[in-house]
Amino acid sequence: MGKIPGSQRKMVPADDASSAARALIQHLRLAVDELERILVGGAEPRAPLVEREVMKPGEYADRLRVSVRKVHGWIKKGMPHFEIEGRVRIRVREADAWLEHHADSAGGAQPTDEPAEP
Secondary structure, X not given: OOOOOOOOXXXXXXXXXXXXXXXXXXXXXXXXXXXXXXXXXXXXXXXXXXXXXXXXXXXXXXXXXXXXHHHHHHHHOOOOOEEEOOEEEXXXXXXXXXXXXXXXXXXXXXXXXXXXXX
C-alpha cells in the first residue's frame, strides 16, 4: 500500500503547535457560527472561510470576535500593521504574535465565545 502524498508527520515546536491549535479552534468556531446562521436562519452560505495572510481591521476583528474599535486600540498600542494608500492592513501572523505577547496589556486580547461589540 502506497503512502498518501503529504501525509508524513513533521515535528512541530510546542509554541507553533499551540498557535496552530488556537488558529484551528478559531477557524472551527467561525465555521460553526456560519452553519448555525444557515441552518437556523435559512440564510445563504457566504464565501468559504479562508485564512488570509493580510486582513482589514474589520476582518481581523471578526476573526477574533471583538469590535473593530478594539482592534484600532491595539494598533494604537503598537500592534504591527501597515498602510496601503492610507488604508490600514494587518499581517495576521505578526498581529497574532503581538497579541500573544501583549495579552495582559492589550486589554482582552484573547478571543472569546461572546459576540463582538457593535
